[in-house]
Amino acid sequence: SQQGEEDPQALSIQEGENATMNCSYKTSINNLQWYRQNSGRGLVHLILIRSNEREKHSGRLRVTLDTSKKSSSLLITASRAADTASYFCAPFYSSASKIIFGSGTRLSIRP
């Protein structure tokens, strides 16, 4: 399968805590992207990490990539209510030209 698989399926944390989501994939990738989707809306691109990178930061987001384990993680620090959303990882394979989305991680931030 070309899709990434996110874990956990659902995550509920207190506002201000950190949230960590994981993604596993099957074969060698070109790059891996993370997307966010607020309820009933389109997806928003968060961050792209290339296969030769190990870590990338963007604001409160930190993404890591371990190509030997074929896994990635997304860390959101100091969570806010607005972070409540579904998060999807999108591994891109050199031979592929489309994203096969998994079911995502549904993140809920409790006030």
Place this chain on the structure above:
Amino acid sequence: DTGVSQNPRHKITKRGQNVTFRCDPISEHNRLYWYRQTLGQGPEFLTYFQNEAQLEKSRLLSDRFSAERPKGSFSTLEIQRTEQGDSAMYLCASSVQGAGGPDTQYFGPGTRLTVL
């Protein structure tokens, strides 16, 4: 940059009717994608275009579905003889296909279809 736009945002139709959705991608983007999403699931790939050429269609795309991108700019997705199972959010995305491989996809807000 006005982003990806989709029209209409909502469509309610009766079973058996035809519907057409439109997607306007970001102007310099050569790739355009269509996805379908049902509640609690991730988006499912339907088809994509590079310029005006339709390069891939998912097996999910039955004969009742057709997509076009006649001038390599906007795209339309038509569903003929709609069924209740077609009720979903239809998402469009665009990207630039460069030498480095697939790049970031920018999504529109989606068209929510309800088939009664």
